[in-house]
Each structure stands twice: as structure tokens, then as C-alpha cells.
Amino acid sequence: MSLRVLIVDDELHGVNAAAKMVRMIPDLKLVAKLTSPMEALNLISSGKLHVDIILLDIGMEELPGDEFARIIGARAVVIFITGFTDYALKAFRLDAVDYLVKPLNAGDFMDAINKARQKLRALNRIAIFGHEQKSIFIKVSPTSIVEFALNDLKYIESDDKVVYLHLVSKEKPVMIMRKLGYMEDTLPKDIFLRIHQSYIVNMTFVKAISGNKLLFKDGKDNLEIGSTYMQIVYSMF
Numbered sequence: 110m111s112l113r114v115l116i117v118d119d120e121l122h123g124v125n126a127a128a129k130m131v132r133m134i135p136d137l138k139l140v141a142k143l144t145s146p147m148e149a150l151n152l153i154s155s156g157k158l159h160v161d162i163i164l165l166d167i168g169m170e171e172l173p174g175d176e177f178a179r180i181i182g183a184r185a186v187v188i189f190i191t192g193f194t195d196y197a198l199k200a201f202r203l204d205a206v207d208y209l210v211k212p213l214n215a216g217d218f219m220d221a222i223n224k225a226r227q228k229l230r231a232l233n234r235i236a237i238f239g240h241e242q243k244s245i246f247i248k249v250s251p252t253s254i255v256e257f258a259l260n261d262l263k264y265i266e267s268d269d270k271v272v273y274l275h276l277v278s279k280e281k282p283v284m285i286m287r288k289l290g291y292m293e294d295t296l297p298k299d300i301f302l303r304i305h306q307s308y309i310v311n312m313t314f315v316k317a318i319s320g321n322k323l324l325f326k327d328g329k330d331n332l333e334i335g336s337t338y339m340q341i342v343y344s345m346f
Contacts, residue, residue, distance in 0.1 A: 111138040112226070113159060117149045117177065118142075118166035118190065123211065127164045127190060130218045137162075137222065146172040150246050151295050153184055160185045162225045167191040172254065178205065180246060180254065186228050188221045245295055249285045259300060263325070264332065265292050265309040275330065304342050305335035312345060 114137050116127045124142045131139045141158060143149045146169050152158035163181070167174035167189045178187045192211045206228050207221035244256050257274065266273040266282065267289035273282035293303055303309045304323055316326040323332045323342065334342050 111136050112161040112222075112229070113138050113140045114162045114164060115140055115149060115153075115158065115160040115185070116142040116164045117144075117146050117169075117174070118164075119144050119146070119169040119171060120166070123166055123190070123192075126211070126213055130213055130215065131164070133215065134219070134222060146174070146177050147246070147248055150177060150180060153181065154244065154246060155297055161229060162222070163187050164190055172248065176254065180256075186225050188225060247285060247287070247295070249283075259297070259311070260313070263311055263314050264330070265289065265296075265301075267307045302342065302345065304338050305333060308332050318342065 114131050116124050116131070116139070118124045118127065121144060124144060128139055128142050131137050140160060141149070141152070143152075149158070149163075150172070153160065163178075163185045165174045165177060165187050168191055169177075174189060174191070178189075181187070187205045189205050189208045190211065190213065191208075206224045209217055209221055243260070244258050245262075246254055246256050249255050257276070261276050261278050263275045263277055266275065270286060270288055271284055272287050272289055272292055273284050275282045289303075289307070289309065292309055293301075296309065300311060300313060301309050302312050310323060310332065314325050314327070316324045318324065318334070321334045321336075321339065323334055325331060
């Protein structure tokens with residue numbers, strides 16, 4: 110059975126170098142190579158991407174690899190790849206199976222993959238299977254990643270480059286510096302629907318439509334449906 114491999118490195122030459130190594134080993138299947146760790150994180154969290162091994166750069170600007178590995182937890186085994194030699198202790202504290210320094214050496218790479226195989230066998234699972242998505246991860250500041258439960262997220266409101274997350278658990282919305290398009294791409298489309306230029310709604314909270322109004326089950330925050338979105342919203346009922 111092939112092992113599914115994901116490469117995450119914010120430098121394209123790093124991605125390509127790791128991909129070359131992966132293609133040398135017959136039982137490895139490269140399922141994706143990404144330069145955005147946040148994109149990778151949400152693809153895994155959503156169940157859209159199923160992986161066994163992650164080849165992960167540790168020094169990424171958008172999200173450091175050690176933080177990525179901490180969030181991913183047991184969803185996959187991690188092999189860190191970096192251009193620096195001073196991250197080894199941190200890597201092993203995060204239970205990474207190995208730590209490789211660029212430029213990659215074929216022998217060291219093969220050894221790391223063998224360690225990954227052994228760990229997967231020890232866990233009695235050669236494949237990491239998908240699961241129902243229960244949350245999303247959003248970078249709310251340069252130094253902060255926050256997990257939001259989908260069943261807590263009622264709707265998202267946009268104001269230019271700022272969005273407000275309206276949560277059931279909080280009286281006031283959470284403001285983050287993101288565009289609504291980013292949220293639309295990140296949220297699972299089987300639950301969240303864009304109904305207006307300024308709104309994305311969790312349809313599990315919706316009771317009905319009345320004219321051009323979308324009505325919530327709790328009777329609060331009923332929202333206007335944009336004219337260009339009317340047909341698709343009505344098709345959901």
C-alpha cells in the first residue's frame with residue numbers, strides 16, 4: 110500500500126527538491142506540494158486531504174513548522190526539513206520521526222522514510238483516514254492561530270478587508286483582518302453558504318426564507334439575501 114506524502118515548504122525550490130526525493134521511492138505517493146502552511150492545515154482539517162507523512166519545513170513565515178506540527182497532532186507523522194541545524198531539539202520534542210537538513214541527501218531521506226513507516230506500523234495504521242470536519246484554523250494575527258468550532262460559527266460578516274465572526278458562544282463578534290473571499294475558500298461549502306456580498310451563513314442555524322430575508326432558528330440577526338445570490342439560496346430549501 111502506498112504511503113500518502115504531503116510537502117509543505119514556503120520556498121518553491123524546497124518543495125521541488127523534496128518532491129524529487131519522494132518520486133525516487135516507489136511506495137510513496139505525492140498527494141500535494143504546498144507553499145502555504147495555512148492552506149495545508151485547513152485541507153487536512155477539512156478531510157479534503159488525507160496524508161500519512163508530512164515533509165515539513167520548520168522555518169516558514171506564515172506559520173512555523175513546529176506550530177503546524179503541534180496543531181496537526183496525530184493526524185500524520187512528520188519529518189522536518191530545514192536549512193538550519195539548530196531546530197533538532199524542538200523537532201524531537203514534537204515527536205517528529207526525523208529531522209533532515211537541506212540540501213537533502215538520498216540516503217538520509219530513505220532512512221527518515223523508513224522511520225516513518227515503522228512509526229505508522231506501531232500506530233497500527235498505514236493510512237490516515239478522513240474525518241468529519243469540526244473546526245477551522247484561522248491566522249488572526251502574525252503570531253496567533255485560533256481554532257474555531259464550526260458548530261459555534263453562526264455567520265460571517267464582511268466590512269472591506271475585515272470580517273466579523275458571529276459566534277454562538279460570544280456576545281460580541283470576533284474581528285479578524287481577512288477578506289470574505291478567504292473565509293469562503295476556507296469554510297466547508299456543504300455547510301456554509303454565501304448569501305450576500307457581505308455575508309456567509311452556517312446553514313445549520315437557518316430556519317427559513319421570507320422574501321429576501323434569511324431567518325435564523327433563534328430569531329436573531331436575520332439577514333438580507335443579495336439579489337445575485339437569491340437563486341442559489343432558494344435552491345437550498
